[in-house]
Structures are given as C-alpha cells and as structure tokens.
Amino acid sequence: xxxxxxxxxxxxxxxxxxxxxxxxxxxxxxxxxxxxxxxxxxxxxxxxxxxxxxxxxxxxxxxxxxxxxxxx
Amino acid sequence: xxxxxxxxxxxxxxxxxxxxxxxxxxxxxxxxxxxxxxxxxxxxxxxxxxxxxxxxxxxxxxxxxxxxxxxxxxxxxxxxxxxxxxxxxxxxxxxxxxxxxxxxxxxxxxxxxxxxxxxxxxxxxxxxxxxxxxxxxxxxxxxxxxxxxxxxxxxxxxxxxxxxxxxxxxxxxxxxxxxxxxxxxxxxxxxxxxxxxxxxxxxxxxxxxxxxxxxxxxxxxxxxxxxxxxxxxxxxxxxxxxxxxxxxxxxxxxxxxxxxxxxxxxxxxxxxxxxxxxxxxxxxxxxxxxxxxxxxxxxxxxxxxxxxxxxxxxxxxxxxxxxxxxxxxxxxx
Amino acid sequence: xxxxxxxxxxxxxxxxxxxxxxxxxxxxxxxxxxxxxxxxxxxxxxxxxxxxxxxxxxxxxxxxxxxxxxxxxxxxxxxxxxxxxxxxxxxxxxxxxxxxxxxxxxxxxxxxxxxxxxxxxxxxxxxxxxxxxxxxxxxxxxxxxxxxxxxxxxxxxxxxxxxxxxxxxxxxxxxxxxxxxxxxxxxxxxxxxxxxxxxxxxxxxxxxxxxxxxxxxxxxxxxxxxxxxxxxxxxxxxxxxxxxxxxxxxxxxxxxxxxxxxxxxxxxxxxxxxxxxxxxxxxxxxxxxxxxxxxxxxxxxxxxxxxxxxxxxxxxxxxxxxxxxxxxxxxxxxxxxxxxxxxxxxxxxxxxxxxxxxxxxxxxxxxxxxx
Numbered sequence: 011x012x013x014x015x016x017x018x019x020x021x022x023x024x025x026x027x028x029x030x031x032x033x034x035x036x037x038x039x040x041x042x043x044x045x046x047x048x049x050x051x052x053x054x055x056x057x058x059x060x061x062x063x064x065x066x067x068x069x070x071x072x073x074x075x076x077x078x079x080x081x082x
Numbered sequence: 083x084x085x086x087x088x089x090x091x092x093x094x095x096x097x098x099x100x101x102x103x104x105x106x107x108x109x110x111x112x113x114x115x116x117x118x119x120x121x122x123x124x125x126x127x128x129x130x131x132x133x134x135x136x137x138x139x140x141x142x143x144x145x146x147x148x149x150x151x152x153x154x155x156x157x158x159x160x161x162x163x164x165x166x167x168x169x170x171x172x173x174x175x176x177x178x179x180x181x182x183x184x185x186x187x188x189x190x191x192x193x194x195x196x197x198x199x200x201x202x203x204x205x206x207x208x209x210x211x212x213x214x215x216x217x218x219x220x221x222x223x224x225x226x227x228x229x230x231x232x233x234x235x236x237x238x239x240x241x242x243x244x245x246x247x248x249x250x251x252x253x254x255x256x257x258x259x260x261x262x263x264x265x266x267x268x269x270x271x272x273x274x275x276x277x278x279x280x281x282x283x284x285x286x287x288x289x290x291x292x293x294x295x296x297x298x299x300x301x302x303x304x305x306x307x308x309x310x311x312x313x314x315x316x317x318x319x320x321x322x323x324x325x326x327x328x329x330x331x332x333x334x335x336x337x338x339x340x341x342x343x344x345x346x347x348x349x350x351x352x353x354x355x356x357x358x359x360x361x362x363x364x365x366x367x368x369x370x371x372x373x374x375x376x377x378x379x380x381x382x383x384x385x386x387x388x389x390x391x392x393x394x395x396x397x398x399x400x401x402x403x404x405x406x407x408x409x410x411x412x413x414x415x
Numbered sequence: 416x417x418x419x420x421x422x423x424x425x426x427x428x429x430x431x432x433x434x435x436x437x438x439x440x441x442x443x444x445x446x447x448x449x450x451x452x453x454x455x456x457x458x459x460x461x462x463x464x465x466x467x468x469x470x471x472x473x474x475x476x477x478x479x480x481x482x483x484x485x486x487x488x489x490x491x492x493x494x495x496x497x498x499x500x501x502x503x504x505x506x507x508x509x510x511x512x513x514x515x516x517x518x519x520x521x522x523x524x525x526x527x528x529x530x531x532x533x534x535x536x537x538x539x540x541x542x543x544x545x546x547x548x549x550x551x552x553x554x555x556x557x558x559x560x561x562x563x564x565x566x567x568x569x570x571x572x573x574x575x576x577x578x579x580x581x582x583x584x585x586x587x588x589x590x591x592x593x594x595x596x597x598x599x600x601x602x603x604x605x606x607x608x609x610x611x612x613x614x615x616x617x618x619x620x621x622x623x624x625x626x627x628x629x630x631x632x633x634x635x636x637x638x639x640x641x642x643x644x645x646x647x648x649x650x651x652x653x654x655x656x657x658x659x660x661x662x663x664x665x666x667x668x669x670x671x672x673x674x675x676x677x678x679x680x681x682x683x684x685x686x687x688x689x690x691x692x693x694x695x696x697x698x699x700x701x702x703x704x705x706x707x708x709x710x711x712x713x714x715x716x717x718x719x720x721x722x723x724x725x726x727x728x729x730x731x732x733x734x735x736x737x738x739x740x741x742x743x744x745x746x747x748x749x750x751x752x753x754x755x756x757x758x759x760x761x762x763x764x765x766x767x768x769x770x771x772x773x774x775x776x777x778x779x780x781x782x783x784x785x786x
Binding site for chain 1: 616
C-alpha cells in the first residue's frame with residue numbers, strides 16, 4: 011500500500027502543485043498534504059501527492075542509523 | 083479522400099475500390115507492385131522463412147512510433163532473429179467505422195517509410211471495415227517472407243552451459259511509452275518507444291557462425307519473458323540485475339508506477355545467446371551499430387535449475403525471475 | 416561509461432558494502448536466538464520489495480518472513496468487485512480506479528479486466544486526476560476508494576477539492592482500511608505466532624508512531640517502522656531482532672528520514688475531514704472493528720453505495736479458507752486445505768493467494784524457497 015518515491019522540487023506551481031524531478035523524470039504533483047514544500051526539498055511522492063518531506067539527504071541519515079545499529 | 087471510414091469502404095463496392103486505389107495503394111506502388119492484383123508475386127531461390135503477426139496496440143499513435151511502424155519492424159524482426167533477410171510483406175488492415183482517413187494516411191506513411199528503412203516491400207494487402215465499437219480504430223496484420231541464411235542454425239536447443247546471454251539495448255521503453263499514452267498517465271514526461279529494425283544487428287551477429295546459438299526479439303513480457311522462454315527449452319539461466327542496460331528515465335518512471343523494467347515490452351531489443359568465447363566479439367559487433375551501442379552481457383546459461391531463471395539482485399540476493407503474468411498496470415501498492 | 420551509469424554503479428557497490436555489516440549482525444542475532452523467528456511484514460509493498468531484492472536468500476534459515484494483510488486490494492471483499500462491475504451496467508456511468516484493483520476477481524470469478532475496452536473504465540495513477548475527469552464526463556464518475564492510510568488522504572484531498580469546486584457528478588465507493596486495528600485483531604488470537612512486526616513505512620509517515628503504542632510493554636510484540644529499499648528492509652529486520660534478543664517490546668523507527676514520531680498531521684486532518692472510522696469486512700479475516708473508513712454524514716452525498724443502491728459488502732470464501740491462520744503465522748500455505756485444491760493463483764480464494772506476492776501465491780509458484 012506504500013509505493014512512494016523521493017523526488018526533488020524544482021518549481022512551485024499555483025493551486026497547491028509543484029514540479030518535481032528524479033533523474034530525468036519530471037512530473038507535477040499535489041503538495042497540499044505537506045506543511046511546506048520549497049524548491050530543493052525532497053518530497054516522498056505517492057499516487058501523485060507529496061505525503062512527507064525528506065528531512066535530510068538519504069545517504070547521511072542512513073549511514074548514521076546503520077552505524078548506531080551495528081555499533082560501528 | 084477525407085473524412086472518416088464508413089462500412090461502405092469495406093463492402094467491396096465502388097467506395098472500397100476508391101479507398102484502395104486512391105488512398106492505400108499509392109503508398110506501395112512500385113516495380114515490385116506495379117498494379118493492383120489479387121496476389122503479389124516475387125521470386126526466391128532457396129530456403130525461405132514465413133512469419134505473421136497482428137498488431138492491436140492501443141493507442142495506435144504513441145511517442146516514438148505508431149502501429150504502422152510496429153507492424154513492419156515487428157514482423158521483420160521475427161524474420162531477422164531467425165537468421166532470415168526480410169524481403170516482402172503483406173498488409174492487412176481492419177479499420178473501425180469512424181476511423182479518420184487522415185489517420186489512415188499517417189499509418190500508411192509510417193508503414194511505407196518503415197518498409198523502406200528495412201529494405202522490404204509491401205506487395206499485397208487487404209482491407210476490411212468493422213462496425214463502430216467492434217475494433218480499436220485500426221488493427222494490422224503483416225505476414226513477411228525472408229530469405230534464410232545458408233548454414234545458420236539458430237535454436238535454443240543449441241544453448242550449452244557457459245553460454246552468455248546478451249541484451250542489445252536499454253529495456254523497458256516501449257511498454258512504458260504506450261502505457262503512459264494510453265492511460266494519459268499524468269507523469270508529465272515523454273517516454274519514447276524504442277521501435278526499431280533489428281535486422282542489421284542480427285546480420286552482424288551471423289558472422290559468429292556456430293558460436294551464435296539463437297536470438298530473440300524481446301517484445302511483450304519484456305526480457306523476463308524471453309529469458310524464461312529460452313530457459314524452458316532445457317538450460318537454466320543466471321542473470322545479473324545490475325547488468326541490464328536501463329535508461330535512468332525509464333528506471334525512474336517504472337519505479338514511480340511500480341513496474342519492473344525487465345517485464346516491460348520492448349520493440350527494439352535483441353536478446354542473443356552466444357558461446358562464452360564469442361562474447362567479446364559479439365559485443366563489439368553490436369556496439370558498432372547505433373542501435374546496439376549499449377549492448378551488455380547480462381548472464382549465463384547454466385546446467386542446474388533447468389527451466390528457471392535466477393536473478394542476482396542489486397543487493398546480492400538471489401530470486402527467481404518469473405514469467406510475467408498478464409497485463410501491465412500501474413500500481414500504487 | 417556515462418556519468419549516470421557511473422553514479423548508479425557506485426550506488427550499487429555502496430549498497431552491497433552497507434548491507435554486509437547489517438547482514439552479519441542479523442546472522443549473529445539469529446544464531447544467538449537459536450530458535451525459529453517469525454517476523455510479519457505487514458505491508459504488501461514490503462512483500463514485493465523483499466522479493467524484488469531477493470532478501471530471503473541472504474537471511475538465516477531460522478528467520479521466517481510472513482506476509483501480512485497489508486495489501487488493501489487483496490483484503491477487499493469479493494463482493495466489492497461484483498458491485499463495481501454492476502455499476503458499469505448503469506448507462507453513462509464511468510468507473511475510475513487504481514491499476515491495482517483491475518485484476519482482482521470478484522465472487523463471480525470476473526474482474527474489471529474484461530471492461531478495459533469499454534471506454535467507461537479509467538485507470539488512474541493519481542486521485543488528483545478525478546476533478547478534471549468528472550468535469551469532462553457527462554454522466555456519474557465513481558472512484559473505487561481502496562487503500563490504507565498512505566493512500567486515503569490523497570483520495571480525501573481530491574474529493575474535498577471536487578466538492579469545493581461544485582462538482583456534482585463524482586462519487587466515492589469507499590473500501591479504505593486502517594492498519595493498527597488489523598494488527599490488534601491478529602494479536603487477539605492466542606495462537607498468533609508472530610514474534611515481531613515490520614511496520615509499514617509510508618502508512619507510518621502519515622500516522623506517526625503513536626497508533627502502534629499498544630504493541631509495547633509486557634506481553635506486547637516488538638515492531639520496527641521500516642522503509643522499502645533493500646537497506647531499509649535490513650535495518651528494520653535488524654531492529655526487531657535486537658529487540659527480541661534484549662527482551663525489549665517497543666516500536667522502533669528504522670525509517671526516521673521519512674517517518675516522524677507525530678507522522679503527518681496535515682494529511683490526517685484532510686483524511687478525517689472527509690472520512691470517519693467504521694467497522695469493516697476484510698477478505699479472509701472477517702469483520703474487524705473500526706478498521707475501515709467511510710464518508711462522514713455531511714459528505715454522504717458523495718457516497719456511491721447510497722446513490723446507486725449498492726448491496727452491503729459480503730465475503731464469499733468457501734469454508735476451509737485458511738488465510739486468517741496463514742496471516743497469523745500458524746498455518747503454512749501448503750497445509751491449508753484449499754491450497755491447490757480450489758485455491759490457485761488463477762482462481763484465488765483468500766488474500767494470501769489473491770496477492771501475486773502473498774505467502775500462498777509465492778508458495779504455489781516456487782515452493783516459497785529462494786534459489
């Protein structure tokens with residue numbers, strides 16, 4: 011029930027929409043379900059809607075988490 | 083002639099004759115097809131191959147191609163992967179009442195230019211009209227005859243353990259382009275079909291002689307279907323997920339829609355199985371052609387797990403790569 | 416090699432490198448636990464992701480991953496599909512749906528696939544397309560509202576927008592489900608043999624961690640909110656194994672970059688403006704209290720059931736369907752009396768076989784084993 015991918019905001023559009031991008035894929039999504047969406051933010055996109063804002067860049071956060079979990 | 087196709091255009095009367103003589107035939111009149119006759123003629127010395135395919139793609143026009151182009155390349159590719167040189171085609175049209183004649187012109191133009199690109203001639207055809215609601219606008223059947231290449235024996239039965247599996251081009255484009263066009267998927271990006279004539283690649287690989295075991299055109303069901311089909315004839319297959327060429331745009335779009343690029347239809351991807359020692363040369367041959375620049379070796383035939391395709395995943399896990407089941411539909415779950 | 420290809424290669428090598436210590440820890444913990452460990456991955460997307468990554472082949476033999484009831488399409492009662500098909504008999508009525516629903520068979524054995532060419536069945540990628548679709552259509556448009564809490568707010572947003580713009584021909588046939596009540600129902604059976612849960616990452620992005628607190632404490636069941644990429648899956652698995660080894664029973668967040676403790680209040684607000692909890696019927700599991708969502712009184716004018724007089728939902732499983740017990744981890748697919756005898760992927764009975772990635776469908780295809 012949870013197919014969602016991270017995409018970066020490239021442009022804010024009227025009526026609660028935003029243009030987002032992942033690699034070469036660009037699409038327009040609805041951002042009315044998230045508190046904020048600024049150009050440069052990474053949003054989690056599900057069924058054409060942003061459902062959350064990614065707090066930090068993927069990689070750093072994960073490395074930190076895994077480090078905690080494995081004691082390295 | 084303008085306007086739309088009516089039932090009269092298929093009734094064999096004056097209007098039908100007009101459609102054939104004034105709209106369809108002019109695209110194909112040539113030395114090989116100097117006048118409208120009931121049967122086209124051609125000469126062929128030696129063994130020949132015959133194949134047929136029907137095309138019902140919806141929508142008939144999509145980014146990167148259309149049903150006309152598909153109908154030519156699809157059938158020619160079936161001949162080419164069997165080692166034949168495509169020569170002549172039939173062109174049977176089933177038109178739905180109401181189909182715009184301007185669109186018919188577009189399709190015919192595509193058929194003719196694809197035929198020219200492939201070096202084949204349409205030498206006979208037929209046209210029928212079905213009532214509105216009984217057909218998808220336009221359906222096409224093409225049958226193709228090709229000259230068999232002497233000494234070339236291609237069959238999955240020739241695959242041996244250790245043989246290498248090659249893929250000629252990035253996968254997943256065609257099916258996504260058609261899906262996006264058909265469902266007007268609001269993904270806001272133009273994905274292009276990879277519809278192409280594979281004969282030059284096939285002819286190039288024929289140089290390998292007996293080291294070339296067999297070839298396949300990866301269409302519906304994607305490379306996953308082809309790999310399973312090849313495995314079903316006796317060997318197992320082990321392939322590397324990382325090795326398949328995939329355009330970042332296709333990967334991202336497939337990801338967004340919950341689809342696996344390995345299961346998505348192609349119309350310009352060749353899968354070839356060659357002896358291990360011939361892999362380097364085969365890749366050189368493929369990469370020497372614009373359509374094969376991104377050719378990769380993706381896996382190996384193995385003697386165990388016969389009939390199955392095992393995929394080593396990006397993370398180093400192993401799983402079976404199934405025969406895809408049925409329709410390609412976007413997911414949200 | 417192109418820059419993208421180089422980047423992709425680097426990312427993959429990186430993924431394997433990062434996976435190695437996680438896998439090592441997982442092996443150590445499974446060894447130390449020394450018994451069969453059963454983890455339920457609740458979410459259907461987890462089931463698919465685990466299979467795509469080939470994760471089972473990397474995990475120790477005593478670690479069992481059970482597919483849970485988290486495929487909203489698969490737990491939709493068979494009668495819902497038949498009712499949807501009957502809607503298409505209404506002249507001028509258009510049906511819109513996510514692609515996921517199209518292949519599921521109803522009690523009649525028929526699915527929506529047969530109506531794809533009719534011109535009155537629209538597959539949508541996003542509910543955002545609904546207002547425009549309704550404007551363009553003369554007759555009524557009914558949307559099949561199926562999904563868990565990740566999806567429900569998106570449908571709610573679209574319907575609220577349509578209502579505000581004065582659109583009058585758009586209707587909702589709700590079959591939304593919620594996750595926490597389903598977990599309670601599974602745990603309510605004393606025979607439930609699940610040791611820990613991998614909790615759905617994106618549902619939790621909406622809900623936050625609070626709704627899972629009932630899992631914590633003595634007699635509880637450890638859980639970890641888990642993401643979907645292979646490394647996220649390993650992190651979630653590791654998280655619950657550490658809890659089991661330490662005797663902890665808590666809800667960990669192994670997906671903190673997306674899931675905040677408080678989730679997404681704005682999305683919940685939108686969902687709750689249009690919908691309210693109600694008892695719901697789950698295919699294979701029966702009725703679970705407060706596990707569904709229906710239109711609030713003031714929005715009942717959008718309800719397709721009322722507008723078109725649809726019958727109440729019904730389940731049609733023949734006696735002997737073992738899904739409930741398969742989902743609780745106490746029955747193996749092959750031991751279900753209907754497995755392969757009246758229940759197959761082509762003619763599935765319960766959700767475990769309806770889902771192409773469900774435990775039973777997977778067992779049927781490859782005996783559940785990894786190569």
